[in-house]
Amino acid sequence: xxxxxxxxxxxxxxxxxxxxxxxxxxxxxxxxxxxxxxxxxxxxxxxxxxxxxxxxxxxxxxxxxxxxxxxxxxxxxxxxxxxxxxxxxxxxxxxxxxxxxxxxxxxxxxxxxxxxxxxxx
Numbered sequence: 001x002x003x004x005x006x007x008x009x010x011x012x013x014x015x016x017x018x019x020x021x022x023x024x025x026x027x028x029x030x031x032x033x034x035x036x037x038x039x040x041x042x043x044x045x046x047x048x049x050x051x052x053x054x055x056x057x058x059x060x061x062x063x064x065x066x067x068x069x070x071x072x073x074x075x076x077x078x079x080x081x082x083x084x085x086x087x088x089x090x091x092x093x094x095x096x097x098x099x100x101x102x103x104x105x106x107x108x109x110x111x112x113x114x115x116x117x118x119x120x121x
Contacts, residue, residue: 008033 008029015025 006033006036 011032012022012025012029015028016022020028
């Protein structure tokens with residue numbers, strides 16, 4: 001990790017130049033150096049942030065892919081149920097068509113016989 005440059009000697013000299021007593025300037029410089037050292041250790045680098053974001057985005061992508069796979073599986077199952085239902089309806093329709101045909105024929109033949117034109121023209 002790149003270190004943050006803090007020149008405590010330069011800081012103390014500048015404090016002394018503006019009238020801060022030497023012991024106070026030195027103490028402030030030491031405290032600032034410690035503070036910078038503490039915070040530098042807790043800084044997030046661009047590389048660390050990029051890795052953390054890449055990991056999080058990969059987790060989200062995996063979750064989204066899993067949900068899409070689940071939805072896709074449900075659609076396939078639903079399509080199979082619909083296809084089975086249409087096949088069943090097709091068989092039922094075929095039976096009904098035959099039954100209607102038989103009814104029409106059994107009702108039409110006697111009606112045609114009663115209308116038969118047997119006789120003189």
